[in-house]
Amino acid sequence: MTAQGTASPIEKTSEAPWLSLVGIGVDGIEGIGKSAREAISEAEMFIGGERHLAFLPEDGRPRVPWPSPLQDLIDQIPGYRGKKLCVLTTGDPFFFGIGALLAEKIPIEEMKVYPAPSSFNLALSRLGWSLPGVRAISLHGRPLRSLLPHLVDKDRLAILTANRNSPGEIAGLLEAEGYGGSILHVFSHLGGQGETHVILTARELASAHSEDRIQDLNIVAVELAAEGQGLSGHLLPGLEEGHFRHDGQITKREIRILTLAALMPKPGDLLWDVGAGSGSVSIEWLRAEPSLEAVAVEKSKARLENLRANAEALGAPRLRAVHGEAPGCLTELSDPDAVFIGGGLRDESLIESCWPRLKPGGRLVANAVTLEGEAALQRFFSAHGGDLVRLQVSRLHTTGLLHGWRPGTPITQLRIAKP
Template sequence: MTAREPVVVVGLGADGWEGLSASAQRVVRGAAVLMGSSRQLDLIPRTEGSSADRIAWPTPMLPALPGLFDAQSGRRVCVLASGDPMFHGIGATLVRVLGADNLRVISHPSSIALASARMGWATADTELVSLVNRDAATILPSVTAGARLLVLSNGRATPGEVAEILTTAGFGRSVITVLGQLGGAQESRTVARADEWDIDAADVDPLNVLAVECVAVECVVSGAPHRLTRVPGLPDAAYSGDGQMTKQEIRALTLCALAPAPGEHLWDVGGGSGTIAIEWMRTHPRCTATSFEQAASRISQIEGNARALGVPNLDVLGRAPESFAEAARTPDAIFIGGGVTQPGMLDACWERLEVGGRLVANAVTAESEALLLEWFTRFGGTLRRLQIQRAEPLGTFNVWRPQLPVVQWSVTKTEASGGPDANHTEENAQ
């Protein structure tokens, strides 16, 4: 990048120029160039920035940014942002483009800080959900009885969409407060229950934040109430489809072996109903996944389950390993739930896994068990044999019905185990 004066990013509230501190106003007055959205530029009176060139963000914005700032090199550039520029704002984007040393940020209270103040909620005790440019179903993993959510809206339609989703999920008695134009002269407040929402989207301010107090009516699957939390091991009945899935207890153990961490990406090979990828993504908003499934009918059921359980951004691709090249991200972990014995499958997964990545494979047939034993002998890790028994009625009594035993191999790829000729290591003894 060409050398330049530090770019100053100034956060603006809905109250515009009047809400800026004296120091922020001085920066704006002294700028040779003002950049921002058309709405933000209009918040600065011409009398206060009359000598500055005004540049509205182009569309698309991101690819144009480096050239835009290079063209203004040597001039005092002030970027106008909404609220706190580092809170889901342009500030974080500019750090990636220009570098932190080339940026100075003057923050304004964020919309979430203002919403917490209006609601009287402790910010530390509320969960933030961003629906900006996201499907409203993304809210679902955060919806539990008694939770307080602050939701960054995507516009006028978001409150109605959230109300419908909450009602369908059994949280129709939840109270939704729509806070519009926070901090501005036109600040508004609308309150209604989710199952009583009848407000037309045209009457909702497009610049809004939702405060949601979650109240459960009853979450029912197959007649039995249940709770859907972020903890792996959701009820089998929470999923629709043909029943091709990793069952609840084995699923919970499998997710523990995969050990998802925020920001990590999973490849779920042989997706079935999508259970492993879905529950991986539910553990944290920044966890992502790609599911590979060859059957078109199952691809549809994975996508349906993902949306119903609040992770509509799950990426679903076709047959593995042929579709591996189409994946947008390399995996931090790989789960093989189907096709273990397919020629070349384990080799292809192992090759795609970087050093430090984890692989977990489940097997239920003698042939697939034998293959996992061979790989365990070569690469180490942990080999387990798991079997679950569930109590089921037999006449007036109950008996234990065993499910198929599952052999599970889990391993972390190391430099020592990075090739097909790796020797048996001390990991095998673990």
């Protein structure tokens, strides 16, 4: 794996396909095609979940159930090269399935893949929804609050759940975040004889005991309906400061929006948020795209506690918080694609320490609020180039019956991309 969590390139091979990856629905072997049946018939051994392995005939061929964690067995699978191995999985192996993990270890030329309709395909076909118009999300191995960045009024979600309790937990979260009127379609055992479809609002499901109508194998489709201005409800960054726990050390909303635009996040990018304070920049970075990663570095224990609480509350639980003082604590971190340095600069030494670690094509943004910090940005600019921008936000205030503008602290911002 790379630092961004994406697969490292695998060299192509002339090896003949030896691994069959077969997707199965709840109807088992009866529901798969002829080619997939032949792959199962010719296999010398099988790997799969207990439920999938139970569909096979008892004929003495070795069966290996998936362990926990999966990675322990995935790392061993290349060692089976030379055998006809069949891996059984649910639905489409490359749609929130095991396929991507296997492709990190085995060239695709050595596999034959036989996908079945995924639970997403089946659920959306029942509703007449187009897959490109729906946000597909998996809660397998992910915290419930990771849903928060996806809550946008009038949007549609399809959520692959963890178990029969998940629909009620999703409904409770929606109710708590001001989406209680959202309509939830809970499908169980899609494609099987026991298929069910329960339709309730989030408020109804959160207060009802519907577990008897919901099975472990379920998927939830949601028609989001916001009731007032909740935490989320918009696609672009710009959460109000009141959503964050902080001691005043926070990048203000308008400056934060411009800072994130200057950082130009791209899928899979890793951000260093150095001197993170409340974590507002790195949290909004993570909320923007599920593949993004971020490390927030903060020397104050009190601010670090606020930062961690904010990440959990605002739907960015994957934020990595590091307690320490830069640049010393940066040595063990993976090289970043983007760096943000907040307003506490005294000299250019911190920027000069981060610059060599930034990947080619990466972006560095630094904000200064003091004359010393501004001078540091000017010296770095003179040595390396980039852009210097002066930002200031004025807010309306009232004096008696009259109105006027109250200017905020001016911000000097350095923006530079590494060649």
